[in-house]
Amino acid sequence: MKKQVILSLSPFGHDTAAALMINGEVVAACEQERYTRDKHSRLFPIDAVKDCLSIADISINDVDMIAVTWLPKLQIREFYLRYALTNDKRLSFLMNDLPTIRNLFDIKNIISKKLNYNGRIECLNHHLCHLASTYYSSGFDDTLVVSYDGFGEIDTMAIGIGVNGKISVKENGNKYPHSLGLLYAAVTHYLGWKYCCDEGIVMGLESIGDTHAIIPEKDISYLQVFEKTLEIKDDFIFELNLPDYMNFFDARDVWIGNKFIEYFGAKRNKNNEITQHHMNIAAGLQRRIEDVVIFQLKAAKKKYRKNKLCISGGVGLNCTMNGKISSLKIFDEIFVVPPSGDEGTTIGACYMGHKLLGHEISTKKRHDFYLGSRFDNKEILDTILDYNLNYYKSDNIYKDTAERLASGKIVAWFQGGAEFGPRALGNRSILTKPYPAEMKDYLNKRVKFREPFRPYAPAVLKEYANDYFNIEQESPHMLIAVKAKDNKKEKIAATVHFDGSSRVQTVGKENNLHFWKLLNAFYDKTKIPVILNTSFNVKGQPIVNKPKEAIETFLNTNIDSLVIGDIIIDKRNNGT
Numbered sequence: 001m002k003k004q005v006i007l008s009l010s011p012f013g014h015d016t017a018a019a020l021m022i023n024g025e026v027v028a029a030c031e032q033e034r035y036t037r038d039k040h041s042r043l044f045p046i047d048a049v050k051d052c053l054s055i056a057d058i059s060i061n062d063v064d065m066i067a068v069t070w071l072p073k074l075q076i077r078e079f080y081l082r083y084a085l086t087n088d089k090r091l092s093f094l095m096n097d098l099p100t101i102r103n104l105f106d107i108k109n110i111i112s113k114k115l116n117y118n119g120r121i122e123c124l125n126h127h128l129c130h131l132a133s134t135y136y137s138s139g140f141d142d143t144l145v146v147s148y149d150g151f152g153e154i155d156t157m158a159i160g161i162g163v164n165g166k167i168s169v170k171e172n173g174n175k176y177p178h179s180l181g182l183l184y185a186a187v188t189h190y191l192g193w194k195y196c197c198d199e200g201i202v203m204g205l206e207s208i209g210d211t212h213a214i215i216p217e218k219d220i221s222y223l224q225v226f227e228k229t230l231e232i233k234d235d236f237i238f239e240l241n242l243p244d245y246m247n248f249f250d251a252r253d254v255w256i257g258n259k260f261i262e263y264f265g266a267k268r269n270k271n272n273e274i275t276q277h278h279m280n281i282a283a284g285l286q287r288r289i290e291d292v293v294i295f296q297l298k299a300a301k302k303k304y305r306k307n308k309l310c311i312s313g314g315v316g317l318n319c320t321m322n323g324k325i326s327s328l329k330i331f332d333e334i335f336v337v338p339p340s341g342d343e344g345t346t347i348g349a350c351y352m353g354h355k356l357l358g359h360e361i362s363t364k365k366r367h368d369f370y371l372g373s374r375f376d377n378k379e380i381l382d383t384i385l386d387y388n389l390n391y392y393k394s395d396n397i398y399k400d401t402a403e404r405l406a407s408g409k410i411v412a413w414f415q416g417g418a419e420f421g422p423r424a425l426g427n428r429s430i431l432t433k434p435y436p437a438e439m440k441d442y443l444n445k446r447v448k449f450r451e452p453f454r455p456y457a458p459a460v461l462k463e464y465a466n467d468y469f470n471i472e473q474e475s476p477h478m479l480i481a482v483k484a485k486d487n488k489k490e491k492i493a494a495t496v497h498f499d500g501s502s503r504v505q506t507v508g509k510e511n512n513l514h515f516w517k518l519l520n521a522f523y524d525k526t527k528i529p530v531i532l533n534t535s536f537n538v539k540g541q542p543i544v545n546k547p548k549e550a551i552e553t554f555l556n557t558n559i560d561s562l563v564i565g566d567i568i569i570d571k572r573n574n575g576t
């Protein structure tokens with residue numbers, strides 16, 4: 001019987017990516033940034049496509065359908081033309097963006113030419129792809145499904161229900177520029193970091209801030225300014241106060257309105273000191289985003305009476321918000337799809353394409369998001385030899401690695417297929433023991449080369465998770481922040497943030513067998529079932545993809561050992 005093959009593409013915008021489904025199962029998914037080494041790449045995902053096809057050992061001629069995660073003509077009509085008709089400044093934007101508009105209009109031909117593909121191409125609604133990515137991966141049959149991001153074609157959110165394998169969108173009244181994702185991006189840019197890239201830095205910063213503090217000489221709190229900036233209008237409608245507080249129409253990259261500046265002052269230069277004032281701004285932003293999302297979720301729970309929740313969209317990567325939702329017990333259980341950003345829409349597009357080809361879909365809990373590049377032993381060994389490094393093969397890679405971790409060594413761990421999405425979940429990770437607290441400072445300064453307030457995540461054997469954290473459900477994808485238990489904080493101090501929270505990854509053998517075995521080996525050695533886990537990269541770079549990148553990052557940082565497959569490379573044995 002011929003295989004049914006669907007290739008999906010997120011071909012423009014940030015986080016371009018591809019995914020591949022064969023006979024109803026997603027078998028590969030790759031982000032273009034891993035090949036270009038340009039974080040949040042906007043380039044056409046040609047390398048991601050090639051790798052997906054290579055993983056499945058098929059050619060483009062085997063593909064029955066290409067599913068695209070946008071409706072480009074809808075975007076042209078609503079995002080460009082409608083605003084241009086009523087706003088002269090948007091008209092100038094339209095004229096400047098004519099090459100982009102032309103590409104959107106011609107997207108099917110562009111795809112055909114770039115991939116040498118002459119088959120069926122279908123364009124799908126962006127937020128529906130977000131919803132599908134989380135619903136069909138959750139294992140929940142009857143659930144609320146939500147998506148919050150910058151914007152799709154024109155929508156900035158969607159709330160729907162998933163029942164019996166079918167998704168029905170119920171609420172999508174918020175349209176560009178009224179967007180939680182754009183607000184977070186704008187404030188990230190205002191605070192001196194890169195929008196659509198560094199929002200996680202702001203999320204880390206907010207825990208040190210005081211949202212109720214009064215702005216010097218203004219007689220108003222930081223949160224109150226954000227309440228003026230982002231207003232709740234109805235159960236499912238929020239609005240940004242335009243153009244006074246936010247302004248997306250005057251010029252590119254200048255998104256902050258005059259009233260916002262009046263209260264908070266001028267934009268921070270990226271090289272300037274981070275002050276308590278900036279921390280408080282981050283806290284005010286975070287709290288207001290949480291308040292609005294939780295308000296809508298409570299309204300949706302009341303209206304649609306669903307006891308479970310699936311989250312997607314770029315805002316869904318906000319693990320602090322997700323932790324707040326979980327702790328409030330609005331829902332019995334929540335699921336956040338690991339690739340919640342635009343890259344993850346390719347997963348959803350595969351499912352929607354499967355439906356278009358006439359198939360029913362049921363939800364199935366997906367444990368494996370290790371869908372990216374993988375390398376055989378020969379490729380790994382050839383790369384090591386290219387660098388003329390001393391190495392040895394371990395008879396017990398888990399025991400040998402655990403011994404290094406227990407002694408305080410920093411270990412880079414490179415195994416199997418690369419994670420799809422922004423979280424390193426135990427295949428492309430930097431690991432160390434979770435104590436003392438100073439380990440966090442050392443990692444930030446000497447290994448990751450990033451801001452000192454950035455937190456690190458604990459990977460914990462799931463059967464011990466409740467012993468160490470106030471957590472009542474699994475969190476296998478590091479997307480729910482919870483409080484660490486007071487009597488355990490000292491043992492895992494390097495993974496506890498300033499506010500006492502931890503971005504927990506619960507690990508079972510069904511999630512990642514190799515990583516689970518390593519955690520067990522570390523537990524046998526230390527009686528602590530927790531390892532500090534952070535992404536295998538340095539600040540500003542994508543997570544490593546190939547053995548070559550792993551070796552270069554290892555050599556150029558203060559990582560002590562690189563474990564790649566069953567091979568161990570120690571710095572001390574290589575004269576560095």
